[in-house]
Amino acid sequence: MNMAEALEASVVESVNAIYLLFSSYLVFVMQLGFAMLCAGSVRAKNAMNIMLTNVVDAVVGTVSYYLFGFAFAFGSGTNPFIGTSLFALEGIPNESYDYSYFLYEWAFAIAVAGITSGSIAERTQFGAYLVFSFLLTGFVYPVVAHWVWSPTGWLSPNYSGSSGLLFGAGAIDFAGSRVVHMVGGVAGLWGAIIEGPRVGRFDAFGKPVAMRGHNATLVVLGTFLLWFGWFGFNPGSFNKILVPYPDAPYQGNWTGVGRTAVTTALAGSTAGLVTLFGRRLLVGHWDALDVCNGLLGGFVAITSGCSVVEPWAALVCGFVSAWVLIGLNALALKLRFDDPLEAAQLHGGCGAWGLLFTGLFAKEELVVQVYNSGEVGLRRPFGLLMGGGWGLLGAQVVELLAILGWVSITMALLFLVLSKLRLLRISVDEELAGLDVSRHGGYAYADDNHPRFYGEYLRIQDEARS
Template identity: 65%
Template sequence: MDTCIDRLTNTTNGNLSTSAISYICGQFTDAGYAIDTTYLLFSAYLVFAMQLGFAMLCAGSVRSKNTMNILLTNVLDAAIGSIFYYLFGYAFAFGGPSNGFIGKQFFGLKEIGTIDGFDYSNFLFQWAFAIAAAGITSGSIAERTQFVSYLIYSSFLTGFVYPVVAHWFWAEDGWASPFNTDNLLFGSGAIDFAGSGVVHMVGGLAGLCGAYIEGPRIGRFVVVDGKRRSVVLRGHSATLVVLGTLLLWFGWYGFNPGSFNKIFVSYGTGGTINGQWSGVGRAAVTTTLAGSSAALTTLFGKRFISGHWNVTDVCNGLLGGLAAITSGCSVVDPWAAIICGFVAACVLIGCNILAEKLQYDDPLEAAQLHGGCGIWGLIFTGLFADEKYVIQVYNRKPGTPYGLFMGGGGKLLGAQVIQILVITGWVFVLMGSLFFTLNKIGLLRISEKDEMTGMDLARHGGLAYTYRDDYDTYNNDEVGDRENNGDCV
């Protein structure tokens, strides 16, 4: 507001009274807050719509006998995340002033709104991110996990594991945050604008821990002629996979551009088109191009490998590109986003080949997609971040570290690598310990009989679909034979 008063005083040459100038600037400031709050709330609604996308993607990617189970877990990810992020998560993530490791204000939203930038709209936006991380994890451990385990890990992930990582890289006093101007890591902090690491790596690596500890689904890898071979257990609905993918793509326009938090910010002295609104538009464009590039690369890459044009593979490739660009969407040019998507698709294909060789089973490729492509996204930002965008978005002075390939040296890339290492260690230690403990006390994996029958009938009282044809016979012996033959039930 002080800047507004100075500008208006100079413009009018003192012809307006001080009270009139203060009133005009006050109205202008109130309008700015209203515009920014409306923009942030709209973005939060878009990000929350991604939960519907996750639900549809997960449902289509599992066999029909487990549809009810996976849909329920997606609903409860949001519900559980709401309570635990309200009680603890938001405080651990953004409760400042605090130390570099963890926040310590705003538990239960107490005193929320007393500090500029921390109000109910900011909580809602950040909550939508927290439940997205939990939704990623549920896909990795689908079709074989006890329901109580979902409740436990979702509470722990949204209430503590994810928020602490968010504090490190997004809070103004986080030890590696680019907003912490008093203690920048390598002079730059780690740039993870919308969460390739904070959201996607955390969710993907948590899922990796769970899926590895409980092992593959029955029938996923079988012994043939003395050799253990991979059997594809296809999801039951490509229609739901495509619907979920497009819903996620739509929601990503809140996820990435919305992470500016504010739109009513000028990068100049006024009267210019160069403001935060232009950065928002650029983030939307880079998001679009990265996802599209990844989809096309996957289309032709999988056609070369398997000989088929596979829509579900293309959907996963698209999502891999979107996960990768999430880190640098605001600080790279559109041409760089195309490179990001191309490499992300290659990373996903490579991770899937490696997972099959290691006999790792992830029904939604969530660890490969969100974990692998999230890691690439952080590295990509360290290579391609443009100096002028870093200065604008993070309010830096000329000379700040930026992308290695753009002439900015290796400091930013070093900070990105540090982020990858600490997130990996944090998630593996905490979530690995949790899943290991659940497995030891018998709360992680369902019984073999229930898994063969299907979780909908065994644990949820009925099927997700009202019809039953000859193929959907749920006799245990028959289902077991089909599972062992690699058929989809």
């Protein structure tokens, strides 16, 4: 390699590193979005607690992912189910796993526990957060990431093992509808089931009692911060932007980045719009908080196939995801399932739809571009409704079932053990008083006072007696 070629290669690597780092920073901003969304969605007496749990998810997750998670996800070896070398970070930087790549994957990992914490908000002991956050980030999530995103993972669309791609296609989950969102949503589902609903959430006849969040402004702020971060979450998953296609050197990954951002925006916006009118028909008024959740549901769903579908298909994705969320929320109320942030329905349900959507609408040309650098003449399974057969959809269903089973076994067991040890749920008195004053030494807002919360305490007691 001469001097000019070496200089060109260094420029390419520099641009790729900067792009990946910038995407990492955008994804990390989503932690602030989660914090604001959660804070606004709970009652004021629990605002400090939920913000603390979001901080804990980040700091505990950072340590656990460094010590164990990154190795389990991307450690060297050929095991299709788990990375086999601990402390894999010690071996970087190198061509495969440099520090920029670690930071990007870390930003994804710490987002998972934040999803789960929303499902069990307002009634969980703080120590339980520490335990599940460490395990989820350091072990449960990384195993799934290895299956789908490691080149040796058994579900990977880039699988390099001797048995070849699953159904000749591999499972396409480009940015994590299932790897991130469904893992967090299913974990939250089991946590909420095992803990049970909040005190006063359902009356003596099983009818739901409204417990709306205390600050719509924070919910909207959090939603827009998450939208902003999703432009790192989805387009950033190309990892390296300056990767030219061998058969078309003037095209490359950079041609897919803009399209991925557009499909992301379209799916979220369509879901938000459908939720706006759908909830208007169902409840009789316009609801900003429902629209925010609908918008996020569209983002969750498109995250799987954002890079391999056309923009028109993103409209379909968003439309269906809105009704998936509305339907699951209605079902949750009938089953007396209490999730303060609708996290299990939103991230789990819409994440599941996103995987199926990809198996139905992925376009062959775009699949080849993303996973085979646009190789001319290459054929591989693509969306069923696009004429690509059942291979890709079958792989998507297998991924869905595998993740559902893995997360259910590990996290349900963890929550059951914590519950049996009486380390999971706070007492009724503490819940009625609020976690901020009972566990964190005071309220999140200076003008909050005891009479206000004492009045709420008496109201809930009266409802419980009746």
